[in-house]
């Protein structure tokens with residue numbers, strides 16, 4: 001399980017070293033400990049990977065996201081929570097190119113993502129899963145992951161048609177890395193099964209593997225535990241921690257408070273499109289504004 005995503009077990013490059021050669025020196029261990037307490041700190045965690053400033057999205061007369069600002073720090077699991085309709089998915093969609101922000105900016109390592117095409121945003125290092133699973137049902141699990149891996153390949157069309165040595169190398173690389181990713185998320189035994197025949201929990205894990213295949217700097221998970229039983233939620237928490245510990249940064253929208261409080265390093269809370277709180281799980285749990293925001297929901301789904 002500890003194999004870095006996208007590598008074979010006997011070829012374990014230092015992922016962070018490779019991806020961020022200009023990363024600043026590590027923070028002092030006390031700060032880093034707060035950002036990622038379970039992580040084996042050997043790289044610069046804690047500096048801002050994403051900076052969201054005054055992000056605003058309007059639909060006709062409705063302001064779904066109202067001048068929201070927060071940072072996502074490298075190496076952390078950041079929870080984005082809030083009652084139904086608070087603007088969480090809208091925020092995700094504005095970050096990932098589904099919606100064009102009406103105002104404000106989202107910067108990933110200095111690149112403004114606002115208004116860019118989704119595939120460009122993926123290439124810049126942001127990958128996501130969806131509330132409603134979106135897999136290619138007629139393709140095998142391995143083929144679904146290969147779709148994400150293929151985005152990184154460089155063979156020309158003639159090279160692919162005539163099966164050039166580079167193309168064959170890339171095909172082999174796809175199979176090895178795809179299998180490593182399926183193993184990483186715990187479903188390697190289902191590699192040859194059609195995605196639509198997989199149990200629900202496996203489909204969710206496959207979505208995560210496919211997102212990881214693009215080698216994202218930020219992985220955004222939109223309610224990954226939806227429809228899970230408590231045991232499956234525990235397994236998912238362990239997987240999200242493993243992903244973080246392997247050097248990824250994670251943004252997590254999730255309704256289940258036990259999961260959110262149990263897995264995140266920090267939390268941002270939205271209500272009616274505005275940010276009402278930001279802090280550690282402990283701070284958020286005790287914040288009167290957050291408690292008040294969730295009181296109305298308690299009778300609906302027990303989220304508070």
Ligand SMILES: Nc1ncnc2c1ncn2[C@@H]1O[C@H](COP(=O)(O)OP(=O)(O)OP(=O)(O)O)[C@@H](O)[C@H]1O
Nearest residue numbers: 059062063064082083084085086087088089090091
């Ligand atoms: N495409 C859209 N067109 C019009 N209104 C929208 C659209 N998407 C979202 N909204 C509205 O924007 C507000 C925020 O919705 P959003 O889905 O972002 O909230 P959420 O916090 O993700 O809610 P939930 O927890 O229920 O998924 C809601 O009032 C919603 O009805």
